[in-house]
Amino acid sequence: MAIARLSPTGRLVRVLVALAGMAALAAGTLYGQDDWFPLAPFRMFSTTDDPNKPVDIARVDAVDVTGARFELTERNSGVRRAEVEGQMAALKADPELVAAIAAAYTEHNPGAPALVLIEVVVEHHELSGGSVTGVVVDEVVATWRP
Template structure:
């Protein structure tokens, strides 16, 4: 009669520690642990300081308040737009399609345009680059349209305020 032997399969090689065990080789040295703790403490301190004293400009270490606050329900909503007036007197609102400039880029530069109206020449250049056969640009303006709100909804009334203007 023949003897049958059953082969055992051991997933771990002889002399190797079992999977999941620590051997001391993969632990951090005391210096490494201290360094990680110091880096973590500094990161948390910067995050806390940014939260208490920071502004949106300090993101990600400061609060991002864009959607964290609300205005009064009847406060007007202001939307910025840039527009060019060509030599024929036509007013064209600048869009991404006709100038490559998005409204958010105009809104992000409002303070600069107020301080330096000559910077609006760049918007004229962008419009000309996208519309080479269009009449020449005579003037560029940034306009804030203030939409009136009542009972949390638009009333259909608005006022326009020119906040920066440049003449070619």
């Protein structure tokens, strides 16, 4: 069996592709964000947070026509907390977008009383030295009424 040798042009192309790949990895490492993956590290795994800074957790609260207040969860609405957190800036800017969560709840619960209020709430869990202090401050960041 004969050994195939690359032509000078073939070697040049491979070297240029390798250099371009290394340049993309270096740029991603220095300047990239999560959406550049796999050319950039996932920031959630490559950075640390201040152990004295609050941890923020989103939740969605609802009130129906009977006055019952409850949390909208993946189980009763099909909307995951991560989806809400991922759209937080848009929900703050345009609270009418919360209507989509109301529609998801209605679709999952066709016989349930109608919703009259939905609030997107951010729970700020305070930390001290990386440990939970037990202090939780709720901040309503978006309100929707039909």
